[in-house]
Amino acid sequence: MTHTVLLVEDEDDLRDTMRDALEFNGYAVIAARDGQEALEELDRIDHICVVLLDLIMPRMNGWDFFARFRERTALANVPVIIHSSTPNQAPPGATRVLSKPLAFNQLLSVVREFCAS
Numbered sequence: 001m002t003h004t005v006l007l008v009e010d011e012d013d014l015r016d017t018m019r020d021a022l023e024f025n026g027y028a029v030i031a032a033r034d035g036q037e038a039l040e041e042l043d044r045i046d047h048i049c050v051v052l053l054d055l056i057m058p059r060m061n062g063w064d065f066f067a068r069f070r071e072r073t074a075l076a077n078v079p080v081i082i083h084s085s086t087p088n089q090a091p092p093g094a095t096r097v098l099s100k101p102l103a104f105n106q107l108l109s110v111v112r113e114f115c116a117s
Contacts, residue, residue: 003049003115004028008038008065009083010057018052021104027115034058035065042069048078049115052107053094055084066091079114083107 005027009015012033019029030045032038034057042048051069055062062082069075070093079095083102090097096110 002028004030004045004047005111006038006048006051007031008035009054010034022111025108035060035062038065039068050111051078051080053080053082055082055086055089063091081110
């Protein structure tokens, strides 16, 4: 089974770097610039092992995406890892909260935990 990570991050350079690091380590990554784009991608993804979600984004922020994502019963057990410069404002029910700037070994460790074979 392919382990797909949904990465929702509005900062282009950070999103590209995170995607590259994850892909280099064998994960399939669907990257979205904001919550709206991420919602549009959901129906095209067969299996999501984890969502990496920024909170402060244009169009649809992380809080709104998280609420809409959790409304989908088929995705209720998918872990959502918040990565944010405002970690103390993470929505209740988030699986884990990581502070920006992220250390990539920490990012990979968390993804490995939830996307183990």
